[in-house]
Amino acid sequence: MTRPSTGSGTGPSTGSGPTVAEPVEALAARIENAYRELSPQEQRAADFMRDHLGDLALYNATEVARLSGVSKATVSRLYRRLGFENADALRDHVRALRASGTPVASETPANFAEHLDRELANLRAALSGLDLAPAAQLIAGARRVTVVGFRSSYPIALHLRQQLAQARDGVVLAPLPGQSIGEELAVLTPDDVVVLVGFRRRPEGFARVLALVEASAARSILLTDQARLRGDIVIACPVESVTAFDSYAAAASVISLLAGAVLGVDLAAGRSRIAAIGDAYRGLHELE
Template sequence: MATAPPTIGQRIDSQYAALSPQEQRAADVILDHLGDLAVYSATELAKMSGVSKATVSRLFRRLGFSDSAEVREHARALRSQGAPLGGVGAAAGTPSALAAHASHETENLQKMLAGLDDGRLDAAARLIAGAGEVVLVGLRNSYPLALHLRQQLAQARGRVRLAPVPGQSLGEDLAGLGSRDVVVLVGFRRRPSGFALIMQALQERGVPVILISDSSARRYAEGCVQWLECPVDSVSAFDSYAAAMSLMNLLASGVLGVNVRDGRTRIATITSVYDALDELETPTSFY
């Protein structure tokens, strides 16, 4: 398997001690602005770091880039892959940064909702509600989302499980599934290399798949019965899953709404078991 080339941040880290003081100043500015590096020219970076444009250009060449255009393309490619970008010195808590974060979160949510107004969310909810067994699969950064969705769906219906169990393989969890079951595959970007094989194995067994991911997984959409797209782009160093968590809420609520009476009965039963096991804290009244 080919090894991915080092990122610009990794290149700076490996060569930082050998850089001249002027180049280190430019490198510091680059590290502090990795999240938005794609929008800066060499001239702008030079001005921000208080060095000459020639110094910035020389630094780029030492890092293995031909010019600032190649650096910007490199930064765009990293961000599109979900690589965390941003330096320690990035001002995360300033009013302007918080406002930009809120604005982008709202934009992600609006994009996600706009993609669901064609009835696909309802179709996915009905498919889950009527399935014999529902298996939630989420790997790497998608695992917490799949775990949360499993917890919500378990309130609405039985025979819902998460796969794989931590530390275990996936094969035994998929082997017994068939056309009457459903796999909800959560596969946001930076997926493991075997993701395509998971899709292929499910297709060969005729298992309906609901795929939840960002736009990077569109190439897998053809093999799914339902494709729910959710953006995770962020103005910060890391991807944001706020809209994705909102989507999980909508999907679970939709499943509960398919058979409201059965769902309420199940919730009541679960609540009684909570009480019998004394599992939940008793709410404190402030009045």
């Protein structure tokens, strides 16, 4: 869990096709806009592409031709009509879209075996060599813990805050709905810890928040899919999925382990807090 060097973001795709910043819908729109001008054979290949956008990162021109029942020359012409120099340019574009977190339409697997294999691979990658003791010690010993998350990372941060709040007091979530985050990070002391949850697709301002925390006196812990991001401690959890959308199963598993490790730093104090919380639940009739 050493601090890695900062890496660059995903670059543009090769060839003359759309850039990485373009949404996947732009590729479908290109097919739709060009469709009436295509030959019947090109339309046949375009139909296959439109129905298998997510799989285009895996197929070369020969495979697209075979699966759509046309010639390779037809597929090559179609790629050029859509603005791509060749199959590699299109495949790089679709891969970059997926790496950036853009949902790429794909068919649901006929069975869940492939999904299970992917989830197990994510878990193995996240847990292999994982040492949560340094992060747990930081969180347990902090004056205040601020958990930060944006967009799809926000519910993950909310869950992390809820778990940590069972183990210790002084755990806050930022930003709260409808609020800015500056006031939460304005005065950070060496006794503070900021846990940043930053899974793709991170908002543009995430890097500035991370830089502010890094420049402060506080210690930082980063829970992310991108291990190249900067933090005092970086915990990487893959979110790859066989569907169009990312999976946070590995992240949820690591959160459970991290909260348990924080609780274990001072088990007597943790048990006392859990008992007090249970009394409050019963007094307020909050739970069944």
